[in-house]
Amino acid sequence: MNDDVRKYIYGALVVFLVGVLIWVGIVYINACGFTLSCNRGVRVVDTTPVPTMIPATLPALEKSGEEASASEHCYVAAADLVGAWVEAGASDTESFEFTDAAERTCEASFEDVQPLFVQSNLWYAGSRSCVNCHSADVAVSSAQLDLSSYEGIIAGSRRADEAAKGMDILGAGNWESSLLYQFLSETKAGVPGHVEALSGLMISAGTPLSDITATPTP
Numbered sequence: 001m002n003d004d005v006r007k008y009i010y011g012a013l014v015v016f017l018v019g020v021l022i023w024v025g026i027v028y029i030n031a032c033g034f035t036l037s038c039n040r041g042v043r044v045v046d047t048t049p050v051p052t053m054i055p056a057t058l059p060a061l062e063k064s065g066e067e068a069s070a071s072e073h074c075y076v077a078a079a080d081l082v083g084a085w086v087e088a089g090a091s092d093t094e095s096f097e098f099t100d101a102a103e104r105t106c107e108a109s110f111e112d113v114q115p116l117f118v119q120s121n122l123w124y125a126g127s128r129s130c131v132n133c134h135s136a137d138v139a140v141s142s143a144q145l146d147l148s149s150y151e152g153i154i155a156g157s158r159r160a161d162e163a164a165k166g167m168d169i170l171g172a173g174n175w176e177s178s179l180l181y182q183f184l185s186e187t188k189a190g191v192p193g194h195v196e197a198l199s200g201l202m203i204s205a206g207t208p209l210s211d212i213t214a215t216p217t218p
């Protein structure tokens with residue numbers, strides 16, 4: 001007798017639970033179909049047509065001449081630095097002199113110039129590096145120009161293969177008539193990588209030759 005009642009209670013419970021599961025299942029499949037990646041229940045995000053947050057942009061760092069002279073590096077337009085290097089004979093070992101934005105005489109070397117060709121996000125926000133297109137493999141590189149190494153820069157553009165010498169991009173030492181000057185200072189409509197102006201970038205590079213406080217060597 002007692003056992004029968006227990007059976008009825010358990011039976012009713014099981015039937016109830018199975019019923020609930022089937023009901024939830026029907027509701028789910030009805031809404032989502034046979035999938036586990038259903039997000040119909042996610043709250044819809046309301047957006048207003050008026051932007052409520054100001055996009056985070058950093059203005060270019062403007063340094064005055066005085067601020068620049070206080071630093072241990074010189075402050076110069078990137079294109080002018082490359083120009084000074086070209087005019088001084090484009091050496092990979094010897095240093096060259098240039099005048100910076102604070103009218104100081106400064107000294108730099110090829111090591112200061114090379115990063116300008118290999119760094120991305122440098123000439124303008126989101127810019128690709130020169131090497132991204134002008135890579136060491138002249139078979140695929142744009143204008144068959146390899147800007148990834150000193151040898152590549154000197155070998156020039158439009159090269160038939162790795163061993164070939166191409167067109168001088170350094171204007172035989174005459175900066176303003178060089179191809180490199182042209183492609184750094186002018187915008188070239190329709191040429192990827194050269195659509196945006198590259199001139200105007202100011203960088204810290206080299207060391208001032210004047211007003212260095214001499215530190216006595218022990």
Ligand code: HEC
Nearest residue numbers: 128129130132133142143157158169179180183191192193
């Ligand atoms: C998105 C790819 C791309 C990037 C990045 C790029 N270039 Fe170019 N560049 C080209 C293409 C394409 C040409 C060839 C234009 C043509 O055929 O007239 C070219 C041409 C040149 C030329 C002229 C070569 C010649 O013989 O006509 C020079 C110099 C040059 N680029 C230098 C640079 C420098 C320096 C940088 C980095 C500041 C740079 N490029 C970044 C694609 C790029």
